[in-house]
Structures are given as structure tokens and as C-alpha cells.
Amino acid sequence: MQRDVLKALYDVHSWVGLFLGLALYVLLFSGSVALFIGEMRPWELGVTSTPRETAVAALESVVQHPQGAAPEATHFSIRPASGYRPWITRETGDDHDGDPALVYFDPLTGAPVTIDDEHVVHVLEKLHTDLLLPAPWGRYLTGLLGVAMLVSLVSGVFMHRKILREMWAVRIWRSPRLKWTDLHKLVAVWGLPYHVVMAFTGTYLGLVGFTLLLNAFVAFGGDADAASAGISGVPQEAVGEADDMLPLRDLLARAQAALPGLEPEYLGYRHYGDRGATLMVLGHLPWTLEYLPGVTLSAVTGEQLQLIHWREESWTKALYAMMTPLHYGSYGGLLLKALYALLGLGASFLVVSGLRIWQLRVHPGGGDLRIALFNGVCYGLPYAIAISLSAARLLTGPAFSSYQGRLLLFLFAWLTALGIAIWRRGDAGMVLSLCTGVALVLLPLATELGDRASILSALRTAPTSPLAIVEMSLALIGLAVVLIAWRVRRSQGRQPFAR
């Protein structure tokens, strides 16, 4: 490869890292947290009950329950209880237009129950999926950042001609610049398959809302109706005559006969009460890479109208159906998610180490405002997340009972971190890491002091409940952060060459 091309590749790699590095870091780090959104929802709500199955009789009563907000609704969906959401959710809304009305039910009796909203978890989720921006612009921006990550990966791979040799080079006892460079290459090369998959699937998920519409429109020769039917199937129309609905038990049995092993997660009724009523049963097949396979049945006769099993239809559809589970690691268990989270933290480290290399080349003194910004964003994000989690327990007043209140608190904590980074330029990273760790370690105490749940009683009565597991895991992570920060501080005190 020519020297000019190599130099240009290096420039492109540096350019992407310097100008978009911090945004990429936010996306990658928050992605590692967002992997556990499903587990953190019941934690925020203080759920101490252990996972239990949904009784079909309870589902039947939920189907027949008169919806308070919209009694005439004929389109509604039901989500059975799951391990981390031990209640049935019924959602009314005409194909998700407008704000859906949510009602919750006990999974055993089918009686209505009251469940609060989980706003802190929603903020953390939106941070990754939309960068806290309004939809759909935030989603598109994350897609564009995915392209930037792809560009960085492509340029990084091509400019490192000794990639196999660099896989084994770790010189952490030489100069700081060499140490950071070696660590950057090591994590990048070993984690390359993961980084490529995340960048590719993330880009796809960010931009699919726009690009799929455009491509389908062109592929179907400009016929928008045919495009919609070709991608998502033809919806059944209402007949206009009332008819009896088949029991849900029978319909579920038919769905599971059509797709053996299907674990229902979504039951969507259309035209309920009409002769043309349909039930769409979506769920997941354990250990398979396919996003929400399912069956659409006639709710009157039980006849199978559509089988949604893209894995078996064509290789392009199989590839398409893989994207979401591949990105979120939702096709495996907690082990896979933990693996994803560690590799995701490795990807975040790439951005941090890349910026650190640049900092050591250009501003070795550490007094620049841009370095304070770098520290404030990189160390401030975990700090803001830890403070938000603690505040979920301690601050439960009316000001924090909305998404906006929690969002403002999160942003305020992050701004505080930026202020600390400007104030303590020499050791801002250390101070913020220690604060993050301490906040997480003290989380059980905050839970005990707050009025939402009691961690002590949860540990006594239900040690495998979501509350106990998530709380103990967060406290352990906090302890590890404190110990690492403390050790780095001590080692820095002994080694004057290290920074």
C-alpha cells in the first residue's frame, strides 16, 4: 500500500475519533448499560416477587376486560407476564397511533393492579437508542454514528498492516503513549468481530425506519400499498358483522402447533368481536437468532392466515431478522448479555484510549479545556448513571415522577461531572470514578432509606428476585470501580512517569 494512502487512512481514523469520539463513547457505553434494561425495569419498580408463569385463564379475563380508557377499542395487544415483568400488560391504541393506554393485571388472577412507570430506566434506554433527542431524529443520529464507527473500523483495519503481529504486542511498562497505543490495538483487533457486528447492526437499526421505506417503494415499482404488504403482510379487514371469538387457550395452542417451541410475548387482536377478527401471536424461539417470529390466526375460526418465520423464508429475510437479536444479545441468556456488556465496554475503551493517545501526543500537560471536556464526558457518564440510579431510590417526590424530571436530574449530574472535570483537571477521572463507585456501593443503603422497596426483606424472602439480583450486582460493580480507582491512584503516586 502506498505511503500516501496509509497517511490518508490514518488521517481519516484520527478525524473520526477526534470529532465524533465522544458521541461514539456515549453511544457505546450506554449500549452496555442498555443491554440490561429488561432486568433494570423491575429493579426500579422494586419488584421483589420471583418470576412466575402467566395463567391462561388470567389472559382470557384480560382479553374480556372492559378497557377503562377506550371501552370500544377493537384493536389491542396483551403482553403476558415474564420473568422480569411479573404482570400482564394490556395496551390499547390503533396500531400505535397516539398515546397507548396501558392497564396492568395480576398474572394469576387477572385482576387489575397498579404499576408505576420506570422513568430512570427509560432515560438510560433513550440515551442509547436516541441520544436523548426527539424521535425519530435521535434514532437517525445513532444510525449515522454507526456509519462513523464503520468508517473508523474500515480505516483502522486497512492502516494496520501488521495486524497479526500487533495482536500479541502489549508493552504496558514502557512510555504512557506506547502503553495506550498497544492497549488500543489489542482491544481493537481482538474485539474486531464484535465491533463490526455492533457497528453494522446499530447502523441498520438506526436508519432502517427511513431506508427500508425508500428501498421498498423503489423495489415495488412505486406502489406504496404493495410495498407495505410485501414487507409486513396484508392486514385483514373487518367484515362488519359480530361473531364469537375462539377462546385464547385454543388460539395459543394452534399458534404453538404452527410454530413449535414458540414462547408468546405479544398477542395482538385486530377487529375484536368482528367476523374478520385476527390474533397475531409473536414471541421468541429459544436459542435462535430471529426477531419475534409468530403466527396470525383468525380469532373466529382459528385458521392460520400468516406464518411469520423469516428464518425459513429466504436468506435475506433471515439476515434481516437477525439484526435486532444480534445487536441486543437477546437470543441468549444472561451469560451472553454479560459477554456483550464486557465487549461493549472494550469498544468504549477504544474511544477513550484513542483520545488519550491523541492527548499524549498533542497536550501532554493535561491543562487543556478539551481534556477537561474529555474527562467530564467519559468519566461523567458513569457518574451520572450512578447518581440517577441512587436518585431513583432517594428522590421520589412529584418533581421526579415524570420522564422529564428524571432526564433533567441525569443531565444535571452530568453537568456537575463536567464542572468537577474543569475544577480538578489533574485527577478528575479518579475523583469521578471514586464517586461513581461509592454511589453504586451505597445503592442498597439508598434503597433501604427510600420508600419503594426494602433490600433486606428482599434478600430474606426472595433472594433471586430482580430487585435483589440487580442491586447486588450494581453494588459489586461499584466496589470493583472503587478498588480499581484506589489502586490506580496509589500506583500513580508511586510512578512519576505515569499519567
Added chain:
Amino acid sequence: MSLDYLVPVLVGAIMLTGPAFLLAVAWWRRPAVAPPRSIKAHHYRPGRRQAYSLSRSRVQACLSVSLFAAAVAGLGMARWLPLSPADSALLATLAAPLLWAAGLVFLLTRKRWRRACAVTLVLAAVALCFELVPLVTG
């Protein structure tokens, strides 16, 4: 348990244990006394100049041209691939971001990037005409 699950777990485990092993070896072989810094970081290379050597106009031009070319390539795939329309649309949706990233790197690293951008732009515009004219005229 299907291979869908096992393969990513194994690959992921290798991706994690590789660097962890190397770091452990490096830690094990650490010198008894830390060596002094041999090269002063600020004397090493003009990193600032390297980082900013891509002009803003070059980045903007390559970014927009590669985006346009990727979009046109995606639409072309959606229209002309010998697959069913739904499959073509899905494949185009999957391929377009990859094409954009590869195209951006390609254009940014050309020595004569203005000429490369111009040629790409003309070719993409011609292809777009071929794609859209039949749609408009029916």
C-alpha cells in the same frame, strides 16, 4: 442448544480471553523498577497537524458524495437485483450503510479526491436517472 447461540458465545469468549491472557502475561513480566520515559510525548509527532490535515471542505464533499452514491447504489439494488422485491429491498437496506462507510473511506483516501468525488457524483446521478425515470413515467 443451537449453533446460533454457541458460536457467538465461543467467539466472544475468545475475544475476551485473548487480550486478558496477554495482559496477564504483560503484568507477570513487569519490570521490577519502572523504566524512565524514553521519549517525551510532545516531541514525538505533530499529532495536531495530522488530525486536522483533512480539510473541512474535503470531509464535507466526500461525506455528501459517498452518501449520495450509497443511496443510489441501495436503490439500484432494490430495483435490479434478481430477487423478489421484498428480498431486494431488505438486502439494499442492509448493504447501503456498508457501502456508504466503504465509499467514504475510499474517497477520503484518494490523492485526487476532487476528481474521484466528481466522477462518483456523475455516475451516481446517471444511475439515479435510470432508476427513477421508469417510476415517474410509470
